[in-house]
Amino acid sequence: MIKLVKKINWMTLLVPVISVILGLLCGAVIMLVIGYNPILAYQSIVESIFLQPYYTGETIRAMIPLVLAGLAVAFAFRTGLFNIGVEGQLMAGWLASVACAIVFGHLPRVILLPLSVLAGGAAGALWGYIPGLLKAKFKVHEVISTIMMNYIALYTTAYIIKNFLYTEGERTPTIPAAASLASPFLANLTQGSRLHWGFIVAIIAVVAMWFILWKTTKGYELRAVGFSPDASQYAGMNVSRNIILSLTISGIFAGLGGAMEGLGTYQYMTINSTFTGIGFNGIAVALLGLNTPIGVVLSGALFAGLQTGGLTMQSNAGVPVELIQIIIALIIFFVGSGYVIKWAMGRLTRKGHK
């Protein structure tokens, strides 16, 4: 325990914490300027999330895909890759899990549920594998190819739903109960929120990321490639294979996130005309969480809390819900300018010593 505490670099840990505080403070200033009461606003967020089981449940539910999307971004980042395609991988996983649940609806629950979850992961993996392959073989920059894969996913899923799985209301039919992650027990516990068993999948994914990256030889290789591809190559590691592997595993996390939405939150997939935004928020979650599994969980909780709490802020304090987006953007801005915070901290502490 002491060893672990010693290992943490408190300075790097301070940057995200200060960013969050600054983001909330700036949000408060904006509210004051527009004429809202920031104390009432933040109070309603905190009260609803911690005191009302319904919003607690909704926050945890919102956390599940956010954490998985954050893990996906963080995992690729550890190998020095920027996976902007989480959004597309998530949609592919969402559709695959729902489609699998509907097509194999006659199977018993013990087979159908894991199969559908895995189908989501597999579709995400495929959607991550393609940019990985392009990067490894043809040096196509992964930022560009993953962004393009997002659009392919957006329109392909819409096409497939429209032509093969269509039902009234611009969506797929509802999945059979045997494939559903939703649970009346959890719903009753939280006053009818949509909290579902997917949080167990998220926890497993968090542990899996930590285990793969820090406890296996392959993980060591992946991180080595992230630090320096050339040195890794010189040391005899297969860089291209590690790039493909990294983006594929990253895609699995994202695909699972989509499966959680499909099998847990919604129980179906709508024809999306725009992106869900979960994948892009995943980038922010990973950034704020310093690309560590625990960090991703904490920042995922913060973002989910802000999003869910933002809805009650709207109803109790009358503050427009868009303000939450501004606060999230501000937090990311401050994390991005972490160098400035570090510099300011350095100045302050040095002055203190004099």
Added chain:
Amino acid sequence: MLKKRIAVLVAFVVVLASVLAGCGNSSKSGNSSTTTKSTFKAGMVTDTGGVDDKSFNQSSWEGLKTYAKDNNLKVGTGVKYLQSTQASDYSPNLNTLVHQNFNVVYGIGFLMQSDIQKIAQQNPKAHLGIVDAVAVDKNNKPLKNVANITFKEEQGSFLVGVVAGLTTKTNKIGFVGGINSALIKKFENGFKAGVKAVNPKADVYVQYAGAFNAPDKGRAIAQTFYTKGADIIYAAAGDTGNGVFTEAKNRTKDGKKVWVIGVDRDQHDQGLPENVTLTSMVKRVDKAIYDVTKMTKEGKFPGGKVLQFGLDQNGVGIAPTTENVSKKALDAVNTYKKKIVDGSIKVPTTDKEYKAYLANLK
């Protein structure tokens, strides 16, 4: 090192204390909400388009605001809207209003159907309303505590089709739809039927943009249609239709007069200053919301009923601004309106009905 461990311990205790304190408080906050039951409250949840979308959500909110004004309710507490930024917000937003004991809670748009169904079943005492959809239970029976507000869009679209058919000079007319769905098909088939009723020679080009919030796509389609020779386009596509307006204005500026037919509300102002709005198919969501709220207040909440607002209740129709519509077309509109209301013309809603209608026409 010891200091840091103590700090962690202190932080842990503080968190634990606040959580425990929270448990004590929760019963108190539960009580306070039940005491405010006596006053009448009506709320609505917008879809992701937001409350200022210039059509559907905005119109609903105007309906509630008018109701508040007429009944001395306070905007923000007596009537209230909650905005959704993503589809997963629908359920918590609807639930928030239900938990705050609003007497009636509206979900604006068919995208909220499954959320409304779930919440209605979880809260059998709550009164909910849904626009453009019918909320049903597992056996496909309408839920007892949901009022279903639907419109006969095909009737209003028929009338603007009549105007288009009598106004076109090129005998080519365009229809731009948002998402290809049963709902927008009602607009399309009603419109085509109206055109064909007065001008059988006219061609109607139809294309769907695939989205309600893509003005760029709306503009691209309008470009194609106008270039093919169409001189009127009916845009039943929400925000996507704004792209059609942009294209029409540009062409009119360049000296080629073309027209747009607006949708949902009177979009005359949208066509200014080039004045490209021929007429609009208005869908009085505001009136429907107003009526249902009034019924609820009087204790006559139409739960389980499918309300259809058509021409006879002025739920749909052509826009009040008629300065660009010829006298001849207006007279024809009135004749056809009578025929639709008395039932001698049945306006088609689906592709199949439209085919049958065309066969009858010949």
